[in-house]
Amino acid sequence: MRITIAGTGYVGLVTGVALAEIGHEVICYDIDDEKVNRLKEGISPIYEPGIDQLLVKNQLNNRLSFSSDCSEVYSTPDIIMIAVGTPEKEDGSANLSYVYQVAKDISKYLNTQQAIVVTKSTVPVGTNRKVKQWIEEEIDFHSKIHIVSNPEFLREGSALYDTFHGDRIVIGSEDEEAATKMEELYSPLNIPIIHTDIESAEMIKYASNAFLATKISFINEIANICEKVGANIEDVSKGIGMDQRIGSKFLQAGIGYGGSCFPKDTKALVQLAGDVKHRFHLLEAVINVNNNQPLLLLKKARNYVGSFKDVKVAVLGLAFKPNTDDIRESAALVVLKHLLNEGAQVNVYDPIAIANARKVLGNTVTYYETIEAAIKDTEIVFIVTEWKQVKEFPLRNYLDLMKTPIVIDGRNCYEVKEAAALNMTYSSIGRESVTAAKIEIK
Numbered sequence: 001m002r003i004t005i006a007g008t009g010y011v012g013l014v015t016g017v018a019l020a021e022i023g024h025e026v027i028c029y030d031i032d033d034e035k036v037n038r039l040k041e042g043i044s045p046i047y048e049p050g051i052d053q054l055l056v057k058n059q060l061n062n063r064l065s066f067s068s069d070c071s072e073v074y075s076t077p078d079i080i081m082i083a084v085g086t087p088e089k090e091d092g093s094a095n096l097s098y099v100y101q102v103a104k105d106i107s108k109y110l111n112t113q114q115a116i117v118v119t120k121s122t123v124p125v126g127t128n129r130k131v132k133q134w135i136e137e138e139i140d141f142h143s144k145i146h147i148v149s150n151p152e153f154l155r156e157g158s159a160l161y162d163t164f165h166g167d168r169i170v171i172g173s174e175d176e177e178a179a180t181k182m183e184e185l186y187s188p189l190n191i192p193i194i195h196t197d198i199e200s201a202e203m204i205k206y207a208s209n210a211f212l213a214t215k216i217s218f219i220n221e222i223a224n225i226c227e228k229v230g231a232n233i234e235d236v237s238k239g240i241g242m243d244q245r246i247g248s249k250f251l252q253a254g255i256g257y258g259g260s261c262f263p264k265d266t267k268a269l270v271q272l273a274g275d276v277k278h279r280f281h282l283l284e285a286v287i288n289v290n291n292n293q294p295l296l297l298l299k300k301a302r303n304y305v306g307s308f309k310d311v312k313v314a315v316l317g318l319a320f321k322p323n324t325d326d327i328r329e330s331a332a333l334v335v336l337k338h339l340l341n342e343g344a345q346v347n348v349y350d351p352i353a354i355a356n357a358r359k360v361l362g363n364t365v366t367y368y369e370t371i372e373a374a375i376k377d378t379e380i381v382f383i384v385t386e387w388k389q390v391k392e393f394p395l396r397n398y399l400d401l402m403k404t405p406i407v408i409d410g411r412n413c414y415e416v417k418e419a420a421a422l423n424m425t426y427s428s429i430g431r432e433s434v435t436a437a438k439i440e441i442k
């Protein structure tokens with residue numbers, strides 16, 4: 001099939017590459033000329049394991065191409081997929097202006113009697129119908145638009161794997177022919193398909209993210225209580241997760257969820273519920289717990305140093321999670337904002353996300369490409385992203401390299417007993433803290 005994808009971000013590009021790989025003819029369109037030019041040269045603008053190789057392979061096969069000219073991409077494809085951003089507006093609701101622009105471009109350039117327009121972007125219930133309306137109200141000849149809600153569930157850092165091995169594909173449509181065509185599109189993947197009406201498909205995406213966010217905030221709250229009652233969250237998570245009704249995934253206590261999806265999607269769902277006069281108390285609490293979690297880490301650190309003024313600090317990890325260069329809504333940004341406001345001198349380390357971080361943080365921090373260099377002579381270290389490089393970095397090295405070895409671990413990368421044996425100060429999430437004999441608590 002001939003597919004046009006609008007947006008070459010994490011979702012659009014990965015989907016485009018994967019659909020080309022399974023034999024479709026894909027053209028990806030983006031308004032960002034620079035991105036498109038890099039893609040034309042076979043360079044991925046995002047870090048995602050495995051993407052570079054499949055990108056080039058499918059370009060060479062002539063199954064994958066890129067364009068920044070919308071007059072050429074929307075005229076006669078079999079399927080158009082919308083994968084543009086739907087960021088958060090100030091009131092928490094989803095900003096649909098990029099989706100709207102795609103609809104308007106489609107209406108301007110579409111040149112077929114029938115078109116299937118698929119929304120992969122995460123959009124509030126009711127948006128797909130608006131997309132149809134936006135296209136139809138401006139199109140100047142008779143064309144039948146079939147809309148399909150096909151929400152995306154990939155995770156950054158394993159996006160290609162997830163696309164090829166997803167748990168399910170959701171197809172929300174009210175037209176049987178369009179739904180069948182979507183099934184054909186994905187059939188080489190052999191992933192279970194669930195057919196629903198359009199509104200249910202839209203809701204499945206928000207409900208999934210809200211549920212996962214709830215699991216994270218739940219375990220973080222349990223962790224915070226564990227610290228006070230002397231329980232160990234690692235054992236508690238294991239004990240809970242072995243119950244198959246609960247499952248062990250998303251039960252790792254930490255500094256909270258971030259990224260471009262959970263924070264905005266939870267807020268958008270609260271907003272969506274509010275629009276129909278339903279106060280979503282549970283999800284509001286989930287969001288509040290998450291907003292508070294990075295602040296607890298800072299509070300722990302203040303127990304040791306009093307104030308951050310002129311304190312030399314290292315923050316390990318800037319990406320919102322390992323294996324991605326995405327720093328959107330990363331907990332690191334929250335920690336950094338407070339540290340900088342309070343006058344700390346901050347070194348940062350991240351193996352992949354420094355280029356993106358520079359765009360936001362400029363020269364307010366000092367960037368390092370090795371953990372050794374970042375922590376050297378510092379007084380306190382915050383572990384924010386559980387990169388493999390961090391988890392494998394020997395705890396002993398903090399003792400050797402830091403001025404005062406105080407490690408505040410927001411991802412439970414080390415064993416408490418190892419820190420105790422080394423006589424260093426180590427505080428993590430939901431576990432006992434240990435204090436080096438020589439550290440004076442203010």
Ligand SMILES: NC(=O)c1ccc[n+]([C@@H]2O[C@H](COP(=O)([O-])OP(=O)(O)OC[C@H]3O[C@@H](n4cnc5c(N)ncnc54)[C@H](O)[C@@H]3O)[C@@H](O)[C@H]2O)c1
Binds near residue numbers: 030
């Ligand atoms: N990133 C994820 O892990 C993920 C997972 C599932 C769902 N989603 C959802 O998918 C959507 C896209 O997310 P993303 O992370 O890929 O976004 P992104 O910000 O990485 O990419 C969006 C791209 O769309 C382009 N764009 C904007 N307006 C355009 C237009 N009119 N025509 C063509 N291109 C345009 C931008 O230039 C950008 O390259 C969002 O709704 C998001 O919530 C994201």
